[in-house]
Amino acid sequence: xxxxxxxxxxxxxKGGVGKSALTVVLASYLHYEKDLNVAIIDCDSPQHSLxxxxxxxKKAISASPYHQQLVEKQWERTQKRAYPIIGSTAEKxxxxxxxxxxxxxxxxxxxxxxxxxxxxxxxxxxxxxxYVLTPSIPDLIVMxxxxxxxxxxxxxxxSQKDVPLKDIIFFWNRLKKRSNTDVLKTYSQIMGELNxxxxxxxxxDLCRYEKEITHAKKSxxxxxxxxxxxxxxxxxxxxxxxxELIVKLKLK
Ligand SMILES: Nc1ncnc2c1ncn2[C@@H]1O[C@H](COP(=O)(O)OP(=O)(O)OP(=O)(O)O)[C@@H](O)[C@H]1O
Ligand SMILES: [Mg+2]
Numbered sequence: 001x002x003x004x005x006x007x008x009x010x011x012x013x014k015g016g017v018g019k020s021a022l023t024v025v026l027a028s029y030l031h032y033e034k035d036l037n038v039a040i041i042d043c044d045s046p047q048h049s050l051x052x053x054x055x056x057x058k059k060a061i062s063a064s065p066y067h068q069q070l071v072e073k074q075w076e077r078t079q080k081r082a083y084p085i086i087g088s089t090a091e092k093x094x095x096x097x098x099x100x101x102x103x104x105x106x107x108x109x110x111x112x113x114x115x116x117x118x119x120x121x122x123x124x125x126x127x128x129x130x131y132v133l134t135p136s137i138p139d140l141i142v143m144x145x146x147x148x149x150x151x152x153x154x155x156x157x158x159s160q161k162d163v164p165l166k167d168i169i170f171f172w173n174r175l176k177k178r179s180n181t182d183v184l185k186t187y188s189q190i191m192g193e194l195n196x197x198x199x200x201x202x203x204x205d206l207c208r209y210e211k212e213i214t215h216a217k218k219s220x221x222x223x224x225x226x227x228x229x230x231x232x233x234x235x236x237x238x239x240x241x242x243x244e245l246i247v248k249l250k251l252k
Contacts, residue, residue, distance in 0.1 A: 005101045006108045006249055007094070007164075009129040013149060014142045015115035018135045018173040020049055021209050023112040024222055029242050031083045032074060032227040036107040036251060038083045039100050043090040043125075044114045051087045054224045057213055061225055064215040070226055082225050090114060091121030094128040107251060127157050127165045131249060135173040135203075138183050151194055169248065171199040171241065199248070201241040208232050 010019045023040060031038035042050035061067045074080075084104065088096035090113050097109045111129065113122065126132055132153070136146060150168045157165040170191060172184060188198050208221040211232075221232045233239055246252055 005106045006131065006251070007097050007111065007129045008108060008249070009093070009111040009113050009126055009132045010135070011113040011126060011132050012134045012136060012142075012146055013115055014137075014146060017115075017137050017142070018203075018209075019115070020044060020112050021222060022135055022173065022203070023110050024050060024053065024224055025209075025228055025236075025238055026242060026245075027083060027110055028223060028225075028227045029233070029238055030108065030246075030251075032078060032080065034242060034246065035078075036246075037080075037105055039097075039104065039106050039109045040083065040085045041088050041093050041096050041100070041109060041111045042085055043088050043093050043112060045087065045089050048087040050085050050112060050224070053212070053222075054082075054085045057223055057225045060213040060215055064213070066218055067213055067215075067220075067226070074226060085224060089121075090125055091119070093125045108249075123153070126153055127160075127163045130164055130166055132165065132168040133245075134168055134170045136170055137174050138172065138179065138187055143187060147191065147194060147196070150196055154196075167197055169197045169199060169245075172202040174205040175202050176205050197248075199241065199244050201237055201244045203237040203241065204235070206236060208236065 010023050012019060027038045027040050030036045040050055042048050044050065061071055084100060086096055086100060093111045097111060100106065101109060134146065134150065136143065153165070154168060157163045191198050211219055211221040213220045213223050221228050228236065228238060
């Protein structure tokens with residue numbers, strides 16, 4: 001396995017906070033726009049929603065001359081193939097990532113973990129990542145369980161010598177236009193006191209996340225074969241989030 005390949009789990013026990021959606025959008029942006037070599041391990045078994053999304057994207061693109069042309073132009077520009085998306089169980093994710101990194105030259109592997117699983121096997125997967133990225137929504141009940149889980153994991157990681165996990169990095173997702181910034185500041189302060197890292201970048205709640213490629217419509221945001229188009233990237237916070245991560249995780 002190449003030394004520089006970083007393993008990053010996208011994790012939050014709470015469902016619906018945007019783990020899978022952001023895994024794809026971030027992966028596509030970093031792979032197709034930022035010249036990094038990315039892979040995804042999809043642990044949402046047995047549904048494997050991202051593996052299935054790749055299949056949908058392939059079909060939709062081959063049925064649409066407009067999107068096909070975009071993929072061809074991208075190939076001419078980058079000479080890069082689509083990144084791999086591999087299905088795995090959450091318990092076997094580390095092994096799946098190692099296997100992939102052995103045969104491909106990768107900079108970063110995102111592991112999309114399901115919300116509901118809490119088992120020893122998943123705990124092992126989490127502490128065997130380099131980083132955990134945790135999208136969160138500012139909700140009291142969600143935050144209480146998320147924070148206590150994070151501190152438990154980090155305390156364990158610090159107490160063990162051979163555990164690779166370096167940090168759990170939080171960021172806010174799905175912020176409404178009128179969200180209370182005081183609440184966010186309070187949460188961020190509590191997280192600071194617990195020595196948890198919170199990114200400066202925040203992501204607004206936007207309808208564009210629903211837009212997948214179909215042969216009938218040109219517009220799309222979430223796609224495994226193409227990056228989010230510049231027009232829709234603007235205002236999404238994804239570019240800023242990616243730039244902050246590139247610096248924080250020393251990806252370049
Ligand atoms: N910033 C956002 N603005 C609007 N919708 C969003 C945003 N982020 C995610 N979503 C939407 O929220 C829904 C839930 O997201 P997603 O499936 O990624 O959550 P998840 O954390 O992976 O859930 P699970 O734990 O069930 O796997 C999806 O419909 C997704 O498109
Ligand atoms: Mg998911």
